[in-house]
Amino acid sequence: METLSEVVSTDFIYGLETWLDDWFLVFALALFVFELIRYAFKKKLSWDLMGDSVANFATLAMFIVIVALVAGVYAGVFFYVYENFRIIDLPVTGWTILACIILADLAYYWEHRFLHMNGFGWATHTVHHSSPHFNISVAYRHGPMDWFFPLFFHLPLAVLGFNPFIIFLAEVIVQIYQTLLHTESVKKLPRPIEAIFNTPSHHRVHHATNKQYLDKNYAGILIIWDKMFGSFAQEKETVNYGVFPRVNSVNPLTVFFSGYGTFFLRLWHAPSWSHRFKLFVKSPTWAWQQEQQEKKGSN
Amino acid sequence: MLTIYSWYCILHLPITTQVLVMNLFVSILTSIIIVVIVWFGVIYQPSSTDIDIITSDQAHEIAKEITAGTSPFIAKKIKTNTDKNDVKYAVYNTPVRSVFGVEQHMKINDIEQLWSKFYRDQALQSKLNDYPTAAYVLYRNISKDFKNADITIGYHSDELSNKPTGVLLPVGYYQTVLTGNDITSIQLLKAWQKLDFSREVTAVIERHQLNKSADVTSVRMQVIYK
Ligand SMILES: [Zn+2]
Numbered sequence: 001m002e003t004l005s006e007v008v009s010t011d012f013i014y015g016l017e018t019w020l021d022d023w024f025l026v027f028a029l030a031l032f033v034f035e036l037i038r039y040a041f042k043k044k045l046s047w048d049l050m051g052d053s054v055a056n057f058a059t060l061a062m063f064i065v066i067v068a069l070v071a072g073v074y075a076g077v078f079f080y081v082y083e084n085f086r087i088i089d090l091p092v093t094g095w096t097i098l099a100c101i102i103l104a105d106l107a108y109y110w111e112h113r114f115l116h117m118n119g120f121g122w123a124t125h126t127v128h129h130s131s132p133h134f135n136i137s138v139a140y141r142h143g144p145m146d147w148f149f150p151l152f153f154h155l156p157l158a159v160l161g162f163n164p165f166i167i168f169l170a171e172v173i174v175q176i177y178q179t180l181l182h183t184e185s186v187k188k189l190p191r192p193i194e195a196i197f198n199t200p201s202h203h204r205v206h207h208a209t210n211k212q213y214l215d216k217n218y219a220g221i222l223i224i225w226d227k228m229f230g231s232f233a234q235e236k237e238t239v240n241y242g243v244f245p246r247v248n249s250v251n252p253l254t255v256f257f258s259g260y261g262t263f264f265l266r267l268w269h270a271p272s273w274s275h276r277f278k279l280f281v282k283s284p285t286w287a288w289q290q291e292q293q294e295k296k297g298s299n
Numbered sequence: 300m301l302t303i304y305s306w307y308c309i310l311h312l313p314i315t316t317q318v319l320v321m322n323l324f325v326s327i328l329t330s331i332i333i334v335v336i337v338w339f340g341v342i343y344q345p346s347s348t349d350i351d352i353i354t355s356d357q358a359h360e361i362a363k364e365i366t367a368g369t370s371p372f373i374a375k376k377i378k379t380n381t382d383k384n385d386v387k388y389a390v391y392n393t394p395v396r397s398v399f400g401v402e403q404h405m406k407i408n409d410i411e412q413l414w415s416k417f418y419r420d421q422a423l424q425s426k427l428n429d430y431p432t433a434a435y436v437l438y439r440n441i442s443k444d445f446k447n448a449d450i451t452i453g454y455h456s457d458e459l460s461n462k463p464t465g466v467l468l469p470v471g472y473y474q475t476v477l478t479g480n481d482i483t484s485i486q487l488l489k490a491w492q493k494l495d496f497s498r499e500v501t502a503v504i505e506r507h508q509l510n511k512s513a514d515v516t517s518v519r520m521q522v523i524y525k
Contacts, residue, residue, distance in 0.1 A: 009395050011455070011506065015432060072479070079475055088342065089472060095344040099337050106330060160338055229326035 004094030013092070013165045017172050024176050031183070032136040038185055039135075049133055051250035056137040058252030059127060063142035070147060078164040081155055090161040097169065100162050101221075104154060104170035108178075108220035111153040113231065116215055121149055122284040123263035127256060130247040134207055134239075139182040143259055174220040178203075188235075198223045201235045208239040214285070244288055266291075394473060394504060394521060398435045399423075399465030400453015407438065407448055408488065417452040426459040431513075436505040437466060445491050448503075469501045473521040476503075482518040490520050499525040 115121035124143030181203035198219040206217040216233035226232035270276045438448040477490040508517045
């Protein structure tokens, strides 16, 4: 308890964050190798799975290039808002970091739910969901604008007086936890853990195309947010992974740009301006249903 | 009232579109309440008892300053008790606790001389436990025209064997003046012009992040005002 109250230097936080960033990728790759061996034993290793995994890491590479270009601006916005608009100065302590992780996790929930609820956000997030497989490599399957939306949901934390270094650390911790959920090798964890925390089982549901699982389990670390806000579903029926319309490609470029490709095509072919507006703000399920109806109509 | 009604809807009605809308509204409202509760928790968190780097005089000063300033919450939290220096909340974002290295009162423009002295100081370099993560430049007692200062170039004491005390950094809130990857020494000198001339500067600190071959990978310059 006492140690959590101790004042931490911002350089220490920055060091911890870069250390986590660097070593976690190595750790995740090791887990991925373990998953592949497991699939080989179960005779589930296929060329499609291998190709899909390569595509996943290729999207990661493209995403890293984009992040390298925008990281300065992203961090700059946080520091600018913090220096000019913070309401209060929060001390840099263990307690503050812990609280920030909880609030960043809540912010993650809303950001994630937002991405699923409108066409513009879904166009980038669909990349992460479009894999028909589910393993650690899928966690690294990113869309081109995945860095953009977290900004708006985490910026309020800077206004509340959390030092940007703490916010970035909290974001990294939520992200790392989330990454570990992408696996089929963990069935169910002990009950108390499944009740409070997000688990591989809960997150498999999130990646499902099964009807009863759609738009469920947006959580980062704590599943209680979903339970509180009515977006929770338990994993019962076997999960089918992916999205509609299917991407059916392991070409990294097709995968990476598929979301915005589909989005702009729909905008282009939209019958009216109100329809275009709805494509932005309405859920992707709505867009999909519209398309299905049109097809029926034209037949 | 609205919240109570909404909770009532959620608890008693089957899931219809209408309830889902309400649900979203209540969910957002609940989230905001959670944020406020956690935030107040952070503001009134238990404070540590072993901050030894503030003297009671400093404590008094800082407390006075903050009471006069903008943050009522912090002002409340600080006890202006001169026997006990429990002013943890005054320590905002001091980048490191102390810097140990070479020191000289000199012209700020002549800093290169101190850098070479720093790199040639074998006794200092041999104290390093491992590859250093950063070198720090601390400016104190800066002259009014920003021409001269007591300059220290060194490492964070924690990275040296036996953790020598070194120069303690003034505690408080440090503002970032400049930060980036490819910052030249000229840019750093120019950054002094960005400081707020109307306020008295207590100290300026530069952090030069180093990689394993001791190349500077990024620089951050911060200032603390009186
Ligand atoms: Zn999702």
